[in-house]
Amino acid sequence: MTDEPEANRTSSAADLVVAHWGEHANGGGDRLAWELARVFDDAPFYAGWRDESIEPDDVEARQLIAGDWLNRALERGGPFRKVAHLLGWQLASPLREYDVLVTSGNEPLFYVPPDDQTWVAYIHHTNRRQSDQLAEVESKPFEKARLLAHYAIRVAFDHNTHKPDLFVVNSEIVKRRVVRYWGVPEEKIRVVYPPVDTRTYSPSDAPTADYYFTLSRLDWHKDIDGIVRAFNDLDERLLIAGDGPERDRLERIAKDNVEFLGFVDEAEKRTLLSGAKAFVFNGRDEDFGIAPVEALAAGTPVLGVREGMTQYQVVDGKNGYRHARDGDSGPSLTETVRRFETEGVRWSDEEIASFADRFSVEAFHDGIRDAVAEAVSTSDTTPPWYVDYLSDDR
Missing domain, CATH: 3.40.50.2000 (Glycogen Phosphorylase B;)
Known part of the structure; x- marks a missing residue:
């Protein structure tokens, strides 16, 4: 972090880092995260789990979650992967060096930021089997045990969904779910549609x-x-x-x-x-x-x-x-x-x-830049009276 007063800090690439929950499927979430890296093309890009075989040629991630045990858990998948993300994202030391953090996905919500870092969290969906698709467990074996597991996941996320300064979601539908299931105030959420070329x-x-x-x-x-x-x-x-x-x-x-x-x-x-x-x-x-x-x-x-x-x-x-x-x-x-x-x-x-x-790449770039600028502005902790002393005539 810099010692520069908050009011004078910017969201330039030199002060900003982008982090994605993990490159696992070359799906819509991955492609959106790669486009975030392009929005801030000079900023470092981290992924909780990196799979360079699916990365586009113009994007290069750095793996955030390190350590033999955690990497084995990520490779194994299932509940082991969830635990690895829970542990790996909490500290995420490389991210703490930057004034502005832009994340993609739910797992980064386990991160605990320093108090002077501005955080914009892009959310693709709420944990759907623990929210709007909860009723689907009725058709599965051992549904009561599944309900207990889903409850545990909800509790874990309930304590980790209020730290970002601003949430960005991919549709008005997800905005509604983030308000209802995570309890995030509506005024902390902006809609920026995913980039479609x-x-x-x-x-x-x-x-x-x-x-x-x-x-x-x-x-x-x-x-x-x-x-x-x-x-x-x-x-x-x-x-x-x-x-x-x-x-x-x-x-x-x-x-x-x-x-x-x-x-x-x-x-x-x-x-x-x-x-x-x-x-x-x-x-x-x-x-x-x-x-x-x-x-x-x-x-x-x-x-x-x-x-x-x-x-x-x-x-x-x-x-x-x-x-x-x-x-x-x-x-x-x-x-x-x-x-x-x-x-x-x-x-x-x-x-x-x-x-x-309205769903173009250009619209996405504009929306993300506006969201980051807004978050930087609203997270300013500089007392108004202190700004007065920075002028030349005081």
């Missing part, structure tokens, strides 16, 4: 063809089941890109009009998104959902489930349609596809693409 997608990437498209990890919370079953009742072609633990089961229940593509690279993804009649999305209470935004940036209408952030990425009749999940009231996905086939949407491809600009 909307400029790399275009309606001109491919002519519209005769298929619907979805892209995601094939896992239970993406609810690809509902999409497959809907298209089993339709005479429409559906292409599914992505892989995951549900793939074999999904292939068994799918009819011949549903085709599984597996992993697709970025070039093929752009072509598939632009060429689809519509993109179909059914993720459960999505915190944000990047794939629908990529589809919109490609000028492709979205048929999205009416929940989570997805419901606000779709404007009914203009850039797509919203459907109700099976068992909820409202039009089903099958009915929505039929309506789309009959009515189409009102906006042109270019109008749909321009709607996605």
Whole structure:
């Protein structure tokens, strides 16, 4: 830390450090953290756990959690990884040297900062199995034991969610959850949408063809089941890109009009998104959902489930349609596809693409810089009378 008065300190890269909970999956959270590193491109970038094999060429992390025992726990995963993060983040000595800290993820909340450090914490989601998805444990074996474990995790986080000066979240949905489940005052939270490289997608990437498209990890919370079953009742072609633990089961229940593509690279993804009649999305209470935004940036209408952030990425009749999940009231996905086939949407491809600009990389950079500047300003502890003595005439 510098001895310079708080009022004169800045959020320049020389005084700022970025830290991400861990590079584990090359998922949306990792990509957002790497973009944070680009926002402050001269600042050091730490990761609780580093996996250089998935890092982009222009980002290089330094591993924060060190020590043979902790590293073995990180590699093992599961509860061992959670304990390693809990212990590793509390002190996190390299981070304490900087005036401003920007973190990504929940695990950094275990960090205990020095009192003169400004901290901005980007939160991707609350601990979902301990908050909005708690009811899911009813369908799992040993649910009472699971409830006890989830309670323990909630208690741990309840004592560690109030130290940052400012929280930044990826959607209004997550803002609501951070207020409700973590008790963070609403005035300490700002919404900055994740960065989607909307400029790399275009309606001109491919002519519209005769298929619907979805892209995601094939896992239970993406609810690809509902999409497959809907298209089993339709005479429409559906292409599914992505892989995951549900793939074999999904292939068994799918009819011949549903085709599984597996992993697709970025070039093929752009072509598939632009060429689809519509993109179909059914993720459960999505915190944000990047794939629908990529589809919109490609000028492709979205048929999205009416929940989570997805419901606000779709404007009914203009850039797509919203459907109700099976068992909820409202039009089903099958009915929505039929309506789309009959009515189409009102906006042109270019109008749909321009709607996605609010989620661009540039908007993310501006929002993060504004949040850091605000946090630095509001965390100033310099007494007003002391500032008066700094003027030349006193």
